[in-house]
Amino acid sequence: MEFDGRREVQKTLALIKPEAVAKGYEDAIMERIIDEGFTIVRWDKMHLSQEKVQLFYREHEGKSFFPTLIEYITSGPLIVLVLAKHNAVQAWRDLIGPTDVEMAKISFPRSLRALYGTSKTYNACHGSSDPEAARREVKFFYPNINTDPILTNSEANQYIRENLEQYLVDGLTKLAKEKPINPVDWLAHWILDNNPNRPRIEIEE
Ligand code: GDP
Ligand code: MG
Numbered sequence: 001m002e003f004d005g006r007r008e009v010q011k012t013l014a015l016i017k018p019e020a021v022a023k024g025y026e027d028a029i030m031e032r033i034i035d036e037g038f039t040i041v042r043w044d045k046m047h048l049s050q051e052k053v054q055l056f057y058r059e060h061e062g063k064s065f066f067p068t069l070i071e072y073i074t075s076g077p078l079i080v081l082v083l084a085k086h087n088a089v090q091a092w093r094d095l096i097g098p099t100d101v102e103m104a105k106i107s108f109p110r111s112l113r114a115l116y117g118t119s120k121t122y123n124a125c126h127g128s129s130d131p132e133a134a135r136r137e138v139k140f141f142y143p144n145i146n147t148d149p150i151l152t153n154s155e156a157n158q159y160i161r162e163n164l165e166q167y168l169v170d171g172l173t174k175l176a177k178e179k180p181i182n183p184v185d186w187l188a189h190w191i192l193d194n195n196p197n198r199p200r201i202e203i204e205e
Helices: 018-022 026-035 050-056 066-073 088-096 101-107 112-116 131-141 153-163 165-178 183-193
Strands: 009-016 039-046 078-086 125-127
Touching: 009 026, 009 088, 009 131, 018 026, 018 066, 018 078, 026 039, 026 078, 026 112, 050 066, 050 131, 078 088, 078 131, 088 112, 088 125, 088 131, 101 112, 112 125, 153 165, 165 183
Parallel strands: none
Antiparallel strands: 009 078, 009 125, 039 078
């Protein structure tokens, strides 16, 4: 079943970069994150090593701004956040605004980079660029966090209706008619015996 990205609860990785933390903007940014309907799944203050930042930003290795970027991100403690929301990856990118703070100020004056950034390098926040990057970046900091999209209750209900309901109702109906002493055991056996995906082996005489 295909799920619509706008309804899917995703996780994304956010950073409040060192200059924004040094300027004392972290509380204002966290408040805005909550106001915009994100759930903060995890947050930690970290001071990252050069090696770790080089690895995190490896896609930019070789670019002219790479050394400046590494120096910037290692210059002091930053805040690492895992955020969850429907369509979180795009929603967080929208909230932080364009990479270039001057552009952000003109086009998206309420974006976090417009409000709290100072230049194209010192732009206050990071956000994963797409769902694949989000998965990789969340795992980079928190290898044990599950990054699979979470279904809403109505999507879970739809999944059950489409894939299980008729099958289970058949079993439960039979169970109700037989009224076994231990209904759970009975149902477990019924499910195993009636598994529609069980391989059938034909034995030749
Ligand atoms: P992002 O995904 O919007 O953060 O932008 P990129 O992935 O392209 O770049 C990563 C970070 O490197 C940016 O957030 C900036 O801090 C910095 N950066 C990107 N492009 C430039 C640039 O052209 N010049 C400088 N000095 N820094 C840049
Ligand atoms: Mg990027």
